[in-house]
Amino acid sequence: MIRILNMSLKYKFILLCFCVVLSCAQDKKESQDSNTTESIENTSWLVVNLKGETEFSRQPTIRIDLSGKGISGSSGCNRYFGDVTINKNQVKISNVGSTKMMCNNINTEQLFFEALNEATFFKAEGNTLKLMSKDKKVIIECSHLKEGN
Incomplete structure (x- = not known):
C-alpha cells in the first residue's frame, strides 16, 4: 500500500513540475510579446x-x-x-x-x-x-x- 502511495505521489510531483515549467515558459513568451x-x-x-x-x-x-x-x-x-x-x-x-x-x-x-x-x-x-x-x-x-x- 505504501509503495502504491509513493508511486502516486511521485507522479503528482512530476505533473506539478511539468505544469510549473509550462507556466514559466508562457509567462516569458508573453513578456517578450509586449512592452519590452x-x-x-x-x-x-x-x-x-x-x-x-x-x-x-x-x-x-x-x-x-x-x-x-x-x-x-x-x-x-x-x-x-x-x-x-x-x-x-x-x-x-x-x-x-x-x-x-x-x-x-x-x-x-x-x-x-x-x-x-x-x-x-x-x-x-x-x-x-x-x-x-x-x-x-x-x-x-x-x-x-x-x-x-
Whole structure:
C-alpha cells in the first residue's frame, strides 16, 4: 500500500513540475510579446490616430532610438527631435524641439506636440505602438514602419 502511495505521489510531483515549467515558459513568451524596450528599440512608427483624429494631410512619424535616448520624426509639417526615457511601461518625452517651416494646416502639429508632452505610458504589441496619458487613455496610436519606407 505504501509503495502504491509513493508511486502516486511521485507522479503528482512530476505533473506539478511539468505544469510549473509550462507556466514559466508562457509567462516569458508573453513578456517578450509586449512592452519590452527591445520591441521599440530603433523603430519607426506612423501615427494613425492622434487624440481621435485619423485623417491627416501629412501623417506624423515617430522614430525611437533608445541607445541615444532620443525621439525624432515628422510632426506632419516640421522635423522634430527630443529626449526619451523608458522604464518598464512608462515613457517620458522631454526637450522637444523642431524646425520652423510654415505649413498650411498647423493644427495636426500642435495636437501632436501636445500629445507627446502628455505621454506617460506606452504599450507595444506586434505592429502597434500606443502612447497613453497618465489616466491610461490612448492619445497616440501608431503602426510600425518597415525600414526603407
